[in-house]
Amino acid sequence: MVRVALLSNPRSTGNRSLLPRVRSFCAGHPEIFHYEVESIEQIDAALRTIARVRPRVLVINGGDGTVQSTLTALYHGDQFDGAPPPVAVLPNGKTNLIALDLGATGDPIDALERVLELAKSGPLDDHIVTRELIALTQEKDGVADGLKPVLGMFLGGAGLTDVLLYCRHKIYPLGLPNWLSHFLTLLALLATMVLGIRAAFLPQRPAPVNVSLIRQGEIQGRFAVLIVTTLRKLLIGSRLAAGQPHSGALQLMAVEQNPMALLRAIVAGLFGKLGGSILAGVHLGRGDEIHIAGDRSSVILDGEIFSPGRGGAIVLRQTDPLPFLRLAA
Structure with a gap:
């Protein structure tokens, strides 16, 4: 069997x-x-x-x-x-x-x-958990592209996209262990976002983007980190936004391109406090539909890049939940 x-x-x-x-x-x-x-x-x-x-x-x-x-x-x-x-x-x-x-x-x-x-x-009941997925579509001048949504669970945008692409195209080809590749990428991130260093071998400066949480308002600006996810646990070990039980499965975090805002987010994440209090320059939200727009508003959904271009927008919606098997007790 x-x-x-x-x-x-x-x-x-x-x-x-x-x-x-x-x-x-x-x-x-x-x-x-x-x-x-x-x-x-x-x-x-x-x-x-x-x-x-x-x-x-x-x-x-x-x-x-x-x-x-x-x-x-x-x-x-x-x-x-x-x-x-x-x-x-x-x-x-x-x-x-x-x-x-x-x-x-x-x-x-x-x-x-x-x-x-x-x-x-x-029986597997005690080990089955449900997770909603992110359904990504693209619009041009407010008109949907007509393609089926692409599904995933973790999306990075703004400066985070630039850093992830930098890691993929500049660091991974060096053939280093994953932990060392991620450490070097973190150093590059700190050099550009915290110290403000500009160089051809470092990630480029984030472009302005507009992020709309439908029915909850919008935020605009240059963001060092933009994350939308339905995952419960991240590498930093924190939930992005606890929210209300029915406020939506799409968890949003946007960190302004500001050294102190980035530092606050990193420290809160390391201590498992991200989402527990209001942090200046750190925007947290939760909903069932999010729009991301800007002249350079490329995003990466579970490793695949999407670039709507000028006048375009990324539209994210939550799906019905799928069953997953959790291995930890």
């Missing part, structure tokens, strides 16, 4: 070294149905095949783009003729924010073994 379906993308960076171990583990555990795709365009067909074996858990093994493409396909595809099985994500990416939120940390094989253990042990 198949307990776990594992969807792997061999082309993701992390799988270059991990995939042989994954294949070996699956070969010794017939309860796992392992499906490998050659490109993300094959994910919908892969899910339809996986649905036939009726797994108790669907595990995604790939980078941020693979996770995003799988969640998008799940939401739009109805491959499982109803509610899909709970989704687990192996910690196999550069940032691993979704895996971290679901309690999957450390060695990916250990996480896969834990998923299999839960799938074989009985």
Whole structure:
């Protein structure tokens, strides 16, 4: 009997070294149905095949783009003729924010073994959590582009987009360990945002953007950090905004391009106090629809960049919740 379906993308960076171990583990555990795709365009067909074996858990093994493409396909595809099985994500990416939120940390094989253990042990109710997704569409002069929304769980914008692209294009190619790459990116961030240093080898200065929380007002300015997420846990270990139970699943944080505002946000995050009190220059909010506009208002949703261009806007809406498998107790 198949307990776990594992969807792997061999082309993701992390799988270059991990995939042989994954294949070996699956070969010794017939309860796992392992499906490998050659490109993300094959994910919908892969899910339809996986649905036939009726797994108790669907595990995604790939980078941020693979996770995003799988969640998008799940939401739009109805491959499982109803509610899909709970989704687990192996910690196999550069940032691993979704895996971290679901309690999957450390060695990916250990996480896969834990998923299999839960799938074989009985009811999964105590380990199932629901998460809304961010549905991203684009508008031009107030008219929607007509494309299906792209789904994800973590969006970065403003100066954060510039920093993430800087890390992707300038730091990751150096082949350094993830922790060192992120540390060097943090130093570059501090140099530009705190010390005000401008150089060709550092991230560029953030452009002005307009952020609207529908029915709750808007904020404008240059922001060092702009985050929208439905995750409960971030790398800094804080919730962005507790809000009211029915105030919306989209959590927003915008930190002005101001050294003291950035410092306040970092300190509050490190001590788990972000969202617990009002901080000058730090804007927190929560809603079910957010618009982001500006001449340079590119955003990154789970690793994929979206650039609406002049006169365009990014529109974010929350979806209905999907079930996920949380590995931590």
